[in-house]
Amino acid sequence: MQEVRVRFAPSPTGALHIGGLRTALYNYLLAKKFGGTMILRIEDTDQNRFVPGAEEFIIESLKWAGIVIDEGPVRQSERKPIYKEYVEQLLKAGHAYYAFDTTEELEAQRKANSAFQYDAKSRMSLNNSLSHPNFDLSKPYVIRFKVPENSIEVVVNDLIRGEVTFSSSQVDDKVLMKSDGMPTYHLANVVDDHLMKISHVIRGEEWLPSAPLHILLYRYFGWEDTMPRFAHLPLLLKPDGNGKLSKRDADKAGFPIFPLTWKDPNTNEVAIGYREAGYLPEAIINFLALLGWNPGTEQELFSMDELIDAFSIERIGKAGAKFDILKAQWFNQQYIKRNKAEVVEHLVKWFGKEKAEPVFEALKDRVTFVKDFQEQGKFFIERPTTKAEVNPVFFKKLLETLNEFPFKEAIDKAGAETGVKTGQMMKPLRITLTGGTTGPDLIKTMEILGADEVQKRIQYQLV
RNA sequence: GGCCCGUUCGUCUAUCGGUUAGGACACCAGAUUUUCAUUCUGGUAAGAGGGGUUCGACUCCCCUACGGGCUACCA
Numbered sequence: 250m251q252e253v254r255v256r257f258a259p260s261p262t263g264a265l266h267i268g269g270l271r272t273a274l275y276n277y278l279l280a281k282k283f284g285g286t287m288i289l290r291i292e293d294t295d296q297n298r299f300v301p302g303a304e305e306f307i308i309e310s311l312k313w314a315g316i317v318i319d320e321g322p323v324r325q326s327e328r329k330p331i332y333k334e335y336v337e338q339l340l341k342a343g344h345a346y347y348a349f350d351t352t353e354e355l356e357a358q359r360k361a362n363s364a365f366q367y368d369a370k371s372r373m374s375l376n377n378s379l380s381h382p383n384f385d386l387s388k389p390y391v392i393r394f395k396v397p398e399n400s401i402e403v404v405v406n407d408l409i410r411g412e413v414t415f416s417s418s419q420v421d422d423k424v425l426m427k428s429d430g431m432p433t434y435h436l437a438n439v440v441d442d443h444l445m446k447i448s449h450v451i452r453g454e455e456w457l458p459s460a461p462l463h464i465l466l467y468r469y470f471g472w473e474d475t476m477p478r479f480a481h482l483p484l485l486l487k488p489d490g491n492g493k494l495s496k497r498d499a500d501k502a503g504f505p506i507f508p509l510t511w512k513d514p515n516t517n518e519v520a521i522g523y524r525e526a527g528y529l530p531e532a533i534i535n536f537l538a539l540l541g542w543n544p545g546t547e548q549e550l551f552s553m554d555e556l557i558d559a560f561s562i563e564r565i566g567k568a569g570a571k572f573d574i575l576k577a578q579w580f581n582q583q584y585i586k587r588n589k590a591e592v593v594e595h596l597v598k599w600f601g602k603e604k605a606e607p608v609f610e611a612l613k614d615r616v617t618f619v620k621d622f623q624e625q626g627k628f629f630i631e632r633p634t635t636k637a638e639v640n641p642v643f644f645k646k647l648l649e650t651l652n653e654f655p656f657k658e659a660i661d662k663a664g665a666e667t668g669v670k671t672g673q674m675m676k677p678l679r680i681t682l683t684g685g686t687t688g689p690d691l692i693k694t695m696e697i698l699g700a701d702e703v704q705k706r707i708q709y710q711l712v
Numbered sequence: 713g714g715c716c717c718g719u720u721c722g723u724c725u726a727u728c729g730g731u732u733a734g735g736a737c738a739c740c741a742g743a744u745u746u747u748c749a750u751u752c753u754g755g756u757a758a759g760a761g762g763g764g765u766u767c768g769a770c771u772c773c774c775c776u777a778c779g780g781g782c783u784a785c786c787a
Contacts, residue, residue: 260787295786352785359784364713366783391785410717419715419783427785434787458716458782483718484781491779536724539736543725547735566725569780573723576737614750672746679747687748 253285254448256321257311258438260292261303264511264520265310267572268453268485268494271537275482276451277316278538278560288445289321292438294431296326301514310508314530315553323445325437332432335440335470336392336425344469345425347390348377366421369398392426394435394462403461408449408480408562415461423462435459439466447477451562454569457481480562483541484569494572496520504574508533527618529588532580540570550583578617586613592622599623600630607697611689625688629697632706633684637677639710643669644681651704656695681710 257273259265265273280287289311291304304322311318325332339345348367354376358365367375377393378384400418407413425436432440442450460479467476487498499506500520509522523533535551543566544551544559551559585592589609596605599622608626616622646667650659660678664671679691682703688694695703 258787262787292787298786348785355784364783366714389785393785413716415716421783424785429785431785433785438787453781454717455781455787460716481717486780488723493780539724541724545726547726549736568718570725571723573737576724579737612749615748670746675746685748689749690745691747 251448252446253280253283254288254446255280255285255451256288256290256442256445256447257316257318258290258292258441258452259307260295260298261300261307262295262298263300263303263513264507264509265303265307266494266496266506267499267508267523267533267537270310270314270316270508270533271485271540272451272453272482273311273316274314274534274537275480275542275560275565276449278557279449279451279562280319281557282560285448286319287317288323288447289318290441290445291322291324291326292434293324293326294427294433294437296429296431306507306509306511313508313524314534320445323441325432325441328437328441329430329432331444332426332436332440333430336432336436339394339425339466339469340392342469344395345392346372346378346395347384347386348375348393348422348424349381349384349388349390350376367393368421369396369418372422389428391424391428393422394425394466396420396422396465403464405457405460405464405479407457407460408478409483409565410457410481410567413457413460417461417465420462420465423459435462435466439463439470439472442477443467443470443472443475446475449480449562450477451480451482454481454484480565482565483567485540486569486571488572488574499572502574504572504577527620528577528581529584529591529619531588532577532584535584536577536580540572541566550580582617585616585619589613592619595619596622600626604629604697607693611693611697615689628683628685628688629694632709633680633682635680635684637680637710639677639681640667640669640674641711643667643674644707644711647678648704648707651700656692656700656703677710682706 255276257276259269277287279285289308293299308322336345355367365371373380396417400416403415403417403420405413405415423435424433426432460481464476467473485494486492487494488502494506496506505521505523505526507520507522508524510519510525511522512519524530531552534553534556538551538556539549542560542564545564593605593609596609600608608622608629612622612625615625643663647659647663650662654662660671660674664674675691676686679686679688682691682694682698
């Protein structure tokens with residue numbers, strides 16, 4: 250069997266977003282499932298949209314998520330001569346040609362005819378090496394793909410959608426190489442996937458319409474027999490209504506769109522990431538894996554290793570999935586409970602070494618995010634200043650019994666001796682100890698606080 | 713406009729011709745918890761519409777509707 254080699258190929262035009270992370274995840278799962286190789290390829294062929302820091306952000310995000318890169322990053326911008334060599338091969342074979350039309354000229358065409366397409370029908374009336382055999386290469390030019398004149402059927406055999414048939418007459422003469430000598434996505438993508446011996450191209454559904462162009466390129470390069478298998482993933486949709494999930498939708502619904510916090514170098518705008526918002530990578534991975542894929546069983550919780558084991562492309566769904574942040578939060582809760590050691594480590598900086606673990610035990614069922622521990626457990630390290638309506642007789646007695654008995658017995662004893670029902674005293678006692686009316690089990694709370702501290706807080710109410 | 717993809721509870725989904733259409737999140741109710749939360753138990757809730765094919769269709773085919781994607785010298 251052919252070695253499984255996949256690539257995650259983002260373009261560094263901004264921060265990696267959560268949908269991109271899912272694409273990376275599915276690639277990774279497939280690779281690891283078959284002991285294959287995961288390659289990171291940076292598709293930075295658009296010099297105008299390049300955003301500094303984006304590549305580092307992508308790498309850091311993958312690392313946080315637990316997606317391990319075996320090869321790369323490979324930067325396409327550093328491979329210019331390679332693409333040039335291959336596009337010349339196409340030129341020589343008559344499958345590509347030079348075009349000199351300016352942006353303005355093409356815009357005018359589109360304005361005049363909204364259905365305008367640079368293709369076999371229109372190319373002879375445009376300005377290119379086909380229509381003008383005496384062309385002059387000292388002028389700026391692009392190299393365009395020459396779609397065959399006679400219409401043929403191009404079948405994309407998609408692992409998720411089955412056979413999808415396109416007519417080559419719908420494919421236009423796409424630019425393969427831009428006037429700055431950089432390849433476009435289509436050229437670079439096909440050349441690199443071939444050169445890197447990619448076995449499976451797993452990418453977003455937005456690429457499906459250009460898949461026939463890619464197949465034609467493989468064909469004219471003579472690589473069709475080793476062409477990778479394609480799988481076009483359903484899109485991640487915004488939570489309400491329809492449409493592709495965007496940063497704006499996420500902001501509106503109040504959840505992060507990026508794995509990590511990102512400061513846009515152009516606008517200086519800061520967008521909080523999942524990591525900083527308190528999500529555990531395990532939760533995000535589990536959640537993302539199940540958005541569009543399912544194991545066919547009723548298991549919901551998966552570690553990365555379990556995902557690798559259970560994953561299969563066949564079980565990826567076809568329809569777009571709406572992003573439900575509530576479910577992500579539920580996963581987060583689950584993983585907080587499960588990842589005790591990791592969470593306790595976080596808690597040390599807030600509660601100290603001694604208290605970190607007991608605080609975890611007291612609050613673990615009450616929190617959604619790690620940072621919730623800090624807010625909900627504040628009173629463990631800070632004395633509340635709220636005044637409670639206390640029964641002084643009972644509280645004074647409690648001060649005494651606390652010297653001799655464990656907390657539960659001390660309360661019972663003090664209640665019995667003063668004739669106060671303990672039930673009535675729980676609320677004021679809670680306010681006394683925590684400053685609030687809700688919280689974890691009071692006895693447990695007292696144990697964490699310690700008898701000394703409990704007595705001090707009670708005394709505060711009596712003065 | 714053209715091309716392509718999609719459509720099961722509010723959401724993520726199971727079902728690969730015969731099921732009381734299952735699970736999870738969310739929601740509601742009850743139980744436990746001398747608070748709240750947790751936990752447990754139970755509940756509400758779905759095959760876009762219309763034609764076929766078939767003994768039988770959520771499942772296969774066609775049409776319609778709706779939604780989405782693409783249609784750049786962006787990826």
